Amino acid sequence: xxxxxxxxxxxxxxxxxxxxxxxxxxxxxxxxxxxxxxxxxxxxxxxxxxxxxxxxxxxxxxxxxxxxxxxxxxxxxxxxxxxxxxxxxxxxxxxxxxxxxxxxxxxxxxxxxxxxxxxxxxxxxxxxxxxxxxxxxxxxxxxxxxxxxxxxxxxxxxxxxxxxxxxxxxxxxxxxxxxxxxxxxxxxxxxxx
Numbered sequence: 001x002x003x004x005x006x007x008x009x010x011x012x013x014x015x016x017x018x019x020x021x022x023x024x025x026x027x028x029x030x031x032x033x034x035x036x037x038x039x040x041x042x043x044x045x046x047x048x049x050x051x052x053x054x055x056x057x058x059x060x061x062x063x064x065x066x067x068x069x070x071x072x073x074x075x076x077x078x079x080x081x082x083x084x085x086x087x088x089x090x091x092x093x094x095x096x097x098x099x100x101x102x103x104x105x106x107x108x109x110x111x112x113x114x115x116x117x118x119x120x121x122x123x124x125x126x127x128x129x130x131x132x133x134x135x136x137x138x139x140x141x142x143x144x145x146x147x148x149x150x151x152x153x154x155x156x157x158x159x160x161x162x163x164x165x166x167x168x169x170x171x172x173x174x175x176x177x178x179x180x181x182x183x184x185x186x187x188x189x190x191x192x193x
Contacts, residue, residue, distance in 0.1 A: 052083055
């Protein structure tokens with residue numbers, strides 16, 4: 001699909017948006033809108049098998065995520081959003097590195113509730129921030145398995161009880177390996193499997 005190739009070419013080399021100029025951002029948002037107009041799955045929440053899985057962030061306008069890449073002495077690694085449809089859970093996981101042996105992990109666990117054909121309300125439940133070695137981080141799937149067993153990590157592992165820690169996400173494009181979403185704070189997310 002031409003629109004998809006244009007979008008992927010436009011975001012290549014932009015470090016998830018950290019290196020995007022204002023002109024880049026405008027072109028990328030236009031490519032995103034073009035692709036959203038041709039969404040092969042206009043009811044993405046009904047295509048559970050496509051939505052399920054570990055999605056890697058390619059591009060975002062989210063200041064919260066992009067600011068992780070601006071922390072002194074830290075380099076932002078991969079960022080994942082892992083969707084577990086059956087359990088209605090989302091795991092946001094950011095890998096960070098810097099000094100040797102001090103690789104870190106920033107994770108937020110959330111529950112989601114479908115409220116329309118393409119929108120989910122999200123409620124954040126738990127935040128885990130720490131060193132990958134102390135947490136025992138090997139992979140995204142292994143980490144999620146540990147969370148699901150109720151493991152308490154050697155890290156800043158906090159239950160989020162603030163009722164204000166919620167939001168929503170519209171899934172505006174979904175195919176076999178690309179997902180685009182728009183969040184309640186006006187942020188855009190482009191992810192791949």
